Amino acid sequence: MVKYTKEGNIRIIELEHVPVSEPLWGEFLFSFDEVMNEVAEDRETSVVVMAAAEGALDLTEVIPLLDYELYPSLTATVSRLPSPLITAAGGNIAGPGLELFLVGDIRVASVDSLFSLPQVSLGFLPQDGGTQRLPRLVGRTKASEMLLTGMSLKDQEALRYGLVHRLYPPETVKDEALKLARNLSIQAPFALKFAKEAITRGLELPLAEALRMEADLYFLLHTTEDRKEGITAFRERRKPRFLGK
Incomplete structure (x- = not known):
């Protein structure tokens, strides 16, 4: 579910699909938090890439399972990373998946991506920073519309509003993210x-x-x-x- 590799001073976290099951999601959250803590404490890290498989950040169905009284937060450790973070994903990026995606300092996605925070329309509230990070990126007006109605933002609109930095064909998103990371990794x-x-x-x-x-x-x-x-x-x-x- 979480694959962690190193390439020089670049740290690469790859996220695969996790079945909609509370035990499996609990296992994933603990594993993910452990990996992110290791990355945060690694003094040789210059750049971090978090690349999700196509559709792996469509977490709408997971919303009722995320009880942070029992499990680690999806974004708490990630948001404390001292090194620049590149988040990369494709397909639908929704709910807690979008909240995780928003933590990236540089955010890249596929040209077919849709972005949404549907928690309110399901009777929940974003609990991984969505109500705070989204308006800081796209502005209060668009963020209010997305949060209160659950509407999706299409790829080009997301690019125009600054939710993403770059869009690529689905099959190249991860490679392009790594290319960006390599360019950053030669900096001080x-x-x-x-x-x-x-x-x-x-x-x-x-x-x-x-x-x-x-x-x-x-x-x-x-x-x-x-x-x-x-x-x-x-x-x-x-x-x-x-x-x-």
Whole structure:
């Protein structure tokens, strides 16, 4: 159900279809949480790719099974990842599946994807951040329409509203996500993490406080060996060799 592999400093989590069964979903949630904790604590991680099989994030039927008094949250550990996260999926991306997808710093999907949060129309409420992350991405007006009516957003509309960054043919989504990850993985790991932190935390702060935080992270980056390597490589007109130090 959860496949975890490493490619250099890239961590790859692949999600397969999980049958609609409370015991199996409980097993999946514990396994998934364990993997994500391992990734979060791995200091050699620069980029994380979470790629779901076609339709694997269509979790509408799972909504009644997700009792977080018994099981780990689907998004809690993922949202604390310090490294950039690329989420990749295709087909219907619905309910808790969309909530998980939204945690990605870069989100890619297939050209046939549909996006929805139907919990309210089923008598439930999103409990993995959907009511908070969706309006931050697509705006209050469109988020309210999606959340209150359960309507689906089509692929091109999702791209236009900023719910996804890129759309690809279904058979290439995972490969394109890995290509993006490889492009990111050659950057300085600390610079990537600090940039993510500045964006994520800064949006929750008043502008003056966010600017002070950005300055603090900038000066903290000065203490890393990778920054020195970047300057040296620029002066020597060569590509930098970042080591995450």
